[in-house]
Amino acid sequence: MKSTGQIGMLLVRRCTKIRQDWRVEFVCGQRAEQAARADFQLLRRVAERLNSAPADAVSMADRVLTERDTQRKSQQLLTQRLAEAEASVALQIAPSDSSGTRLIFRVIQGVEPEYLASFATQLARTEKSMALLAHQDSGHLVFAQHPTAEKDMNGLLRQVLEKLGGKGGGTRDFARGRLNDAAQSADALDAAQAILRSNSVKAEGSVA
Numbered sequence: 529m530k531s532t533g534q535i536g537m538l539l540v541r542r543c544t545k546i547r548q549d550w551r552v553e554f555v556c557g558q559r560a561e562q563a564a565r566a567d568f569q570l571l572r573r574v575a576e577r578l579n580s581a582p583a584d585a586v587s588m589a590d591r592v593l594t595e596r597d598t599q600r601k602s603q604q605l606l607t608q609r610l611a612e613a614e615a616s617v618a619l620q621i622a623p624s625d626s627s628g629t630r631l632i633f634r635v636i637q638g639v640e641p642e643y644l645a646s647f648a649t650q651l652a653r654t655e656k657s658m659a660l661l662a663h664q665d666s667g668h669l670v671f672a673q674h675p676t677a678e679k680d681m682n683g684l685l686r687q688v689l690e691k692l693g694g695k696g697g698g699t700r701d702f703a704r705g706r707l708n709d710a711a712q713s714a715d716a717l718d719a720a721q722a723i724l725r726s727n728s729v730k731a732e733g734s735v736a
Contacts, residue, residue, distance in 0.1 A: 607646055682700060
């Protein structure tokens with residue numbers, strides 16, 4: 529190369545500050561032209577998806593993300609309120625065993641698996657209450673109790689998963705896991721109830 533002019537076009541892609549130095553990422557010559565064209569085509573596709581001009585793509589993306597975050601917060605609030613309402617009803621109709629503990633067990637469908645944790649948390653706020661929940665479509669399990677129920681949810685979950693297959697773990701009062709086979713969701717709750725009736729819940733560590 530006889531002169532720097534032979535380098536041709538220079539396109540700086542990124543500048544990143546690292547401690548006291550700067551890292552500069554660039555391409556030059558024909559590669560710079562190819563990169564610039566690819567960048568513009570990508571920007572144009574994004575703008576088309578956002579129904580905006582390429583120059584407005586960033587501001588439109590910010591708007592979409594803000595709306596998404598607002599909807600997510602609203603959904604979380606509605607989920608919490610639904611869990612509170614369903615927990616109130618469930619606790620009113622749940623029978624008590626000989627020790628006075630109210631056991632609520634349900635195989636749930638039609639909602640996201642994350643709903644189980646919200647529902648179980650609301651149920652476990654009441655003294656002498658225990659919740660055994662399963663998600664029919666995914667095989668997620670959530671076992672929770674108020675401390676006054678005096679069982680070991682982690683130990684109970686471990687025994688169920690050892691029998692049916694799956695992974696999970698938690699604490700004495702709250703444990704969650706997932707079955708290898710979602711079709712066994714109802715079987716998991718039946719197994720958990722059988723273990724509780726036999727009063728053989730083992731306090732052990734979480735399933736690996």
